[in-house]
Amino acid sequence: MTGKVYLIGAGPGSSDLVTGRGLSLLQKADVVLYDYLISYHLLCQCRSDALLIPVGKRAGHHSLPQEEISREIGRMAEKHDIVVRLKGGDPFVFGRGGEEIQYLQEHGIPFETVPGVTSAIAALSSAGIPVTHRGLARSFHVITGSTKDGCEIRDLALYAKMEGTLIFMMSHHKIPEIAAGLTEYGMDSDTPCAIVSSGTYVTERRVNATLGTVAEVMKTEAPEPPAVFVVGETAALDMRCGYDSLSGCRVGITGSTSFTTRMTELLRDNGARVLPLPNLSISPIGLSGPELEDIISHEWLVFTSANGVAVFFDELTSHGIDIRSLAGCRVAAVGSGTESELGKHGLFADLVPDEYSVDALATVLRDRILSDCGGHPENVRVAALRSTMGSKCLDRCLAEAGIGFSDYQLYRPLLQNLTEKNDEKAEDGSLSPARTLSDDRYPEYSPVLDYLVFGSSSGVRNFMPYLSKVRIAGALVAIGTVTAGEIGKIMDRDEKLNTIPVLTAEKFSASGILETLRKDWRKSRPSDE
The missing domain is CATH 3.40.50.10090 (Rossmann fold)
Incomplete structure (x- = not known):
């Protein structure tokens, strides 16, 4: 019995542009075989115990032949239930997804294709270039600049006579050759064109030129791959919003x-x-039943992060402790984010400082307790529910006021x-x-x-x-x-x-x-x- 293979299009680059279906499957996968250009942050969505295998290609650095990639997908399907082949853009737009599916069909391996947003359109859209526009372009044509045999791009004479927008993928190193060929076969040297590098990433860059100037512009501006080369009247348009308060930042x-x-x-x-x-990710430490019972016996519960709130309620649930057991506790939160997380669990903070800091929280909590305790702060017990790296200012401030304090470390912060x-x-x-x-x-x-x-x-x-x-x-x-x-x-x-x-x-x-x-x-x- 073999597992099932999912060919998922990861989208144009930015990790938040994968489809909902694709993300859901990625988070369940036992194995992920992924391309070079896949976002680090998208891979961070994988299960912590998932097997991650890099099989992608980049210009001049082919890590595995296509035939071996297909065989490796099959081998993983023999051992695992959910195998994801994660491909940039859409699996069927110059992604060789068809070859991988033919292999799966030949070997009777179950599969599903999950479409992705192709960078041929999305990278240009992100840079403010529409591929069609009323009165300028009624069609667009997507062409690969990387051929199997590495030869020059064919049919430039045909492309030069086409109406609409020409989009060249995987063509960074051949842009001067493409521009020269198009003009040689009759396209006006003043035709607008543009190079969009790292489309949809924070490092996205757009370089404008014409067919007659693009070779020189590439020397002076040095746009880097991965890049999409677009030719046509719409390449002169810029439909980015430049007047948001942080536009371009x-x-x-x-x-x-x-x-x-x-x-x-x-x-x-x-x-x-x-x-x-x-x-920062978190690693919960775990609390025992007696520890949770002791926490609940405190007059004040203090949360210094949304993570602390989430971990605490997970602990209550895992030990079968009802939220109504907190009826005798008052709750303090360090800021609005922590307060909001408490609200998700049906608990509303009694105290939130105006200033988001543990120092401010310690001060207002101390003052509140001293105001309410009738001169006996030693009778008030405060439990801080936080990480192993919690600030000591809370401990000091309450201890100096004679207020009872317990520090419960719920989790360790870890750098992913x-x-x-x-x-x-x-x-x-x-x-x-x-x-x-x-x-x-x-x-x-x-x-x-x-x-x-x-x-x-x-x-x-x-x-x-x-x-x-x-x-x-x-x-x-x-x-x-x-x-x-x-x-x-x-x-x-x-x-x-x-x-x-x-x-x-x-x-x-x-x-x-x-x-x-x-x-x-x-x-x-x-x-x-």
Whole structure:
């Protein structure tokens, strides 16, 4: 009995442009065989125990012959229930998905094709170029620039006479040849064209030219692959929104999954291009039944993160403890995100400081308890439910006021570091050994960013070894003073970093960071005049 193979189109690049069906299957997969251009963040959606096998190709660096890829898919299907072949764009648009399906059909292996959004259209759309437009182009034609035998592109004489938009895929190194051929066969040298590099990624770049100038423009502008080359009147259009408050701004975010998700949505809604960098995941520690009973006996429960809330309620559920057992507890939350997570579980915070910081939480909680305790703070017991890296200022503030304090460490924050796992090599040993994903294999990494945002001090400490992979054109941004202080410590030890400005959000929250970025971007963004 064999498993089932799913050929999934991952979309044009950005991890959030995969289809819902594709993402659902990816999250269930036992094995994922993936292409070179697949987003790191999409692969992070895989199960932690999934086998990840790189089989993709890039120009000049073919890792496996197509026939061997097909055989490896079949071998994995013999051993596993759900096998995903994850391909860039759509499996059937120059993705050789048809050859892989023919192999599966020949060997009677069950399969399903999950369509994806092709970069032939989506990369251009992201860069503001429509492939059709009333009065300019009634058709479009998608052509490969990479032939099986590596020879020159055929039929340029035919393409030069076509109406509509010409879209050349996998053609970066042949763009001057294509432009020269089209003009030689009669296309006007003033015909607009454009090169879109890394379409839909934070590193997306658009270079405009004409057929007569594109060869020279490539020398001066040096657009990098992966790229789509488009020729036709619509290539002169620019339908990007340039007047959002963060239009053109490139922002990297690191922090917990809940923080990066919330921050990404806010920034994208304001026109920014966002790169969620390797972020903090969590490893729950686990609580015993007696520990949970003791927690519930406290007068105050204090949550300093949304992660802490989620883990705590998972613990209650796993031990069969009803939420009504919390009826005698009052609840404090560090900020709006944590407050919102509590609300999802039907619990509403009694205390949330105006300022998003543990310092502020400690102060207002202390004052509230001293006001309510009738002069006996020692009779009040507070349980902090948080990570192993929780700030000690909460402990100190309450202890100095004589308030009873218990620290329950619910989880450890870990930096996600996706590793290729090739525990099952092909019989001929053709698969490469396990290694850590690196920026030379993932086009979304080694980017130039205008800002790099940190959502916590622990995020700063964990991410710093990765900072060399990004270049900061603008500033580092901290959610609060504690996080800014941690950045300062790191910068004091590294001369290469201490020239980068550090901005601190006036309001210690995701919305506060947004406002800080808006203000600074208005001052620094390129003028349109």
